[in-house]
Amino acid sequence: MDSSSETRSGIHVAVDLTVLTLRDGALNVLLIQREDDPHRGAWALPGGFIEEGEDLEGAAYRVLADEASLGSGAVHLEQVRTFGTPGRDPRGHVVSVAFMALGANLPAPRRGEDVADARWWAVEELADVPLAFDHATVLDCAIERARSKLEYTTLAVTFLPEEFTVSQLRGVYESVWGTTLDAGNFHRKATRTEGFLEELDRHAAPTGGRPARLYRAGEGTSLMPPLLRSGD
Amino acid sequence: MDSSSETRSGIHVAVDLTVLTLRDGALNVLLIQREDDPHRGAWALPGGFIEEGEDLEGAAYRVLADEASLGSGAVHLEQVRTFGTPGRDPRGHVVSVAFMALGANLPAPRRGEDVADARWWAVEELADVPLAFDHATVLDCAIERARSKLEYTTLAVTFLPEEFTVSQLRGVYESVWGTTLDAGNFHRKATRTEGFLEELDRHAAPTGGRPARLYRAGEGTSLMPPLLRSGD
DNA sequence: TCAAAAGTGTTGCGAGTACACCCATGG
DNA sequence: CCATGGGTGTACTCGCAACACTTTTGA
Incomplete structure (x- = not known):
């Protein structure tokens, strides 16, 4: 993943992950704090560009390992929706496939590369926190998906x-x-x-x-x- | 949309459309017959590559107009799922966002550019017809989505x-x-x-x-x- | 008058809600 | 003995399936 802030030509494909777990009886989501522009210092969903020849799910598992230090063992990974509005990423046209990952007792994350910090947030306390890119929308979408999938x-x-x-x-x-x-x-x-x-x-x-x-x-x-x- | 069969470098983003309507009391889907390789002569879902700076929905409406001669007026367009397994398109790594479009009394299609033929198929009679790429899977996915969305x-x-x-x-x-x-x-x-x-x-x-x-x-x-x- | 389609009434059942009540353990 | 959480019983309600029945038209 190229994390420089220069504009890149062509369309790029990324994955963004909403990693959910329960901690102390509250729904928590894993956010990383961006080390580089754009949105340097802002909290964001873990994500990354997919590489040529890489599967979408494969890229999601790679991000899970790199940015959240989570193995593929105990998580349920599922595609949610794809976001591709031009302008959602200032670096260029980025089409991002959103995934949700659910797991039990997920560990406190080690911070990965290009990441200033990484931690769990209770989704309740997240109302005021401005997220990078359109990640607030992506997060809402994933949480609503999780809530409704519990039903059926x-x-x-x-x-x-x-x-x-x-x-x-x-x-x-x-x-x-x-x-x-x-x-x-x-x-x-x-x-x-x-x-x-x-x-x-x-x-x-x-x-x-x-x-x-x-x-x-x-x-x-x-x-x-x-x-x-x-x-x- | 570059319809030549040479392999292209980089990852490309496309949209594929499952256009559904009712004709004579049967669920019908619009398929186009490919004029060029790959899968020349095979029936496929209408689709096309998105252009830089173009919205996903915008690309879907453009394909609807170009390949199905359908205006955006009377259709309900909705994203279904994204398919990105490497190898699903022999030309290279193509990530395709699948949409479904539902409409009332949609007209018989004019064939658009790069299209040998275009017509409605009853989904029932489609079991034996081999579709290009992974479009059989994409179609199943869209139809199941439509069926379940009627419920709620x-x-x-x-x-x-x-x-x-x-x-x-x-x-x-x-x-x-x-x-x-x-x-x-x-x-x-x-x-x-x-x-x-x-x-x-x-x-x-x-x-x-x-x-x-x-x-x-x-x-x-x-x-x-x-x-x-x-x-x- | 008959066939066909629109629309209503009625009954029984399965499943959810509210809440009372018993069970099993630690203090 | 009491508090706490686990688990069951029961009465009431709501919505659906089945199907009989009435209404309104054309032939």
Whole structure:
């Protein structure tokens, strides 16, 4: 990735990543602080230009490794949308394919090359922070995609470790949606939906009450019928 | 658009369009027959390279005009997904942003430049036809998007003229989904869903039975609760 | 009068919501 | 014993599927 600020001729293709995880029960996104112009010092989504012969997903995984020091192991990567309005990048015409990456317990990032700083931000506290380029729009788009995919897919489990309790799963929904859900109804719905959860014989260590049974992700990927955000 | 078959260096960005309409109660897609290599003589989705400084949507509308002789008036254009696997185009590394365009009563296409032929195909009869590049995948992706968006948006009306009957609207769902729906239940659902339909005082000419009231599209864009494909 | 299409009524079922209530553990 | 969280039972409501039925036209 050429991070100089000179204008470049031709159309360039980039990927931008919205990396989401849960930290302390809040939805967090990984931002990097730009070391170079344009938008030097501003916070931005990790991203980079794709190289000739490189796959879009491949480029996304490369950026994940370079700028976020995250391996491809425990993340769910998915294309969101492509942004290509001329002028969105002052260096020239850049068409950027936005991805979202979801993971469980992602580590604090090491800062990569061309990056002044990198850290997790709670999406709630991000309202006032001006982001570089059109990344505020890209971020909104990815978050809305994640929120809606929780409704009709089993994607929520990607925010959790391999073994988890129903309460933890409910916590994912509550954190991502910013709502509260009825514990009993959620338990029934989650455990009775075919393919969502696989019951284990073990229990988690009690946290002040009755110990919760452990589950792991089931085989299914779609939730039918879906789990709807109530206050919609 | 350079349609020669020589390999080009650098990464190129294109748009590919899945233009859908209803003809004789069947979902049809517009394909063009390629005049030049690669895939000379094969049927393909209309598409073209974007020019520097050109918007993605702008490029899509330009292709619609050039290759399908369709104005931007009566089509709903929407981005679907971006395909960028190296090798999908033998000329070099081409990243293609797929769009779907939906319209009512779209005219028989004039063939544009670099196009040997252009015509509508019923998507049903397309199973055996080999398409150029990865366009079979792109087409499937767009059709599935259109099918699912009928469920939770008011998009179905874009397949109809400005004034239409509830039966015609039901016909859209039946054609696109390839199902049959209960006429009475559909009528209730469509007319009672807030923002979907706006009732007019006129009736359509009878077609062998009681004349149907005319409606036009309402203000709303989302269907809540959604209209689900039953056999899912 | 009959066929055909538009539109309404009715009933039963499946699923969600609210909330009461029991279960199992630690303090 | 009590507090806390896990998990179940139950009553109410809402929306849909099925399908019978009425309305309004042309032949």
